[in-house]
Amino acid sequence: MFSSVTPSTTAPATGERWSPKLWGALVVLCGALFLDGLDISMVGVALPSIRHDLGLSTSSLQWIVSGYVLGYGGLLLLGGRTADLLGRRRVFLIALAAFAVASLLGGLVSDPTLLIATRFIKGVGAAFTAPAGLSIITTTFAEGSARNRALSIYTACGASGFSLGLVLSGLLTEVGWRWTFLLPVPIALIALVAGLRLIPREHAEDRAVGGYDVAGAVTATAAMLLLVYAVVQAPSVGWLSAQTVISFVVVIALLVSFVIIERRTAHPLVRLGILRSGTLVRANLGAVIFFGSYVGFQFVVTQYMQTLLGWTALQTALAFLPAALIVAFASTKMGSLVDRVGTGRLIFVGFVALVAAYALFLRAGDAPSYAAVILPSMLLLGISCALTFSSLNIQATDGVADDEQGLASGLVNTSMQIGGAVVLAITTAVVTANAGEGTTGPAALSAGVHPALAVVTGIAVIGALVSLFGLRRRRAAQAAVPAGSVEDAVPVSAG
Secondary structure, eight states, rough: OOOOOOOOOOSOOOSOOOOOOOHHHHHHHHHHHHHHHHHHHHHHEEEEEEEEHOOOOHHHHHHHHHHHHHHHHHHHHHHHHHHHOOOOHHHHHHHHHHHHHHHHHTTTTHHHHHHHHHHHHHHHHHHHHHHHHHHHHHHHBOTTHHHHHHHHHHHHHHHHHHHHHHHHHHHHHHOEEEEEEEHHHHHHHHHHHHHHHHOOOOOGGGSOOOOOOHHHHHHHHHHHHHHHHHHHHHHHHOTTTTTHHHHHHHHHHHHHHHHHHHSSSSSOOSSSSGGGOOHHHHHHHHHHHHHHHHHHHHHHHIIIIISSOOOOOOHHHHHHHHHHHHHHHHHGHHHHEEEHHHHHHHHHHHHHHHHHHHHHHTTSSSSSOIIIHHHHHHHHHEEEEEEHHHHHHHHHHTTOOOOGGHHHHHHHHHHHHHHHHHHHHHHHHHHHHHTTOOOOOOOHHHHHHHHHHHHHHHHHHHHHHHHHHHHHHHHHHHHHHHTTTTHHOOTTTTO
């Protein structure tokens, strides 16, 4: 039947040969992350059709995306803590079932408010499956080449889901945009049934002890929701209006309260001491910028292609296909590449490619050349996603103790989703400020596209600078270590 190598939190897999059951468990976990990425991006190409059918403005439309990523990012830390306390397998399977139910409801409702609500609930489900799945992997595979290999496969599936979601969305939207909400249902059910059989049970002693920091979770989520709302509303009510100023003041107060709660509670959602790691902080900051800029770029470009250029949903999806193919085929090789090169260099190169992709797309006008502008942008985008996505996940969990892997994985996933929500809000605000609230015509959208892309490009430049700073810090650390002991002092995957 199966070999003796079985997933276990007490005996991490270290060998090059993995048993069929170990592979099966990894496939289930990868399938769930594929779903998360798929669900974030699959709605992208469908947005113009949703806008047309439900009569939404640009600021309202972005909540279809933000509702999901805020539910996802806002409760990821609680999801990671819950997985550590209750058991990663149990939390993963329950959340996956909730995700499937919310997906079904989202495909059936017609009211915009209810649609956004189901998106938020799906995001909450993903907030528990993602850190639980990642921590199952990091406690099953030993740190080093085995874990890097597993994580590269895992994150490749997430990146592939995010990239291929656009292509699938194009195909499904041609039939009807509701199918983009219904497709995840059967995939989630298959993963759920397989997970019941393949994901191993933990021993009771492998679970963390303590309680839940509900106050911290509520405070952090409320702060992110209010921040996104304030940024989206600011162009219409005024950046210096009482509503905007008060909203930002309350956001700051909530974030300060969150820090105070974390410092005083016996079982904090975030042990603030973990943030003393410069490598972890840079990985999370990179995740905010990388994913945030991409979500903003996708939101603007999919509408630009369909509304301004008059492309169909399928044509728009096919335009993104080169990037999706690069991610799907290249990301599986990232484990061995990280072993040889290190995450820091790969993240920097990935951000440089990201800046180049966005900057090149800024040349697109009312009739851009696909071969000269759009295709090169998508190729650079695919290279960036393949290099950066896996490397950030590996860097963020390197050197973290097993009992805090749920926290570390929750932090990096939270950073990505909150980055997506906040940068999308900023991008939407720029489009709205230049195009005018409630306008949908090509001329109005054209006025806001290039300023929004310029902002996204600038944010990506900040990411490149942060990753460059990380490389310089690593070189300085190497120079300070006596010759012959660098490998022991600075792991190859360090940033």
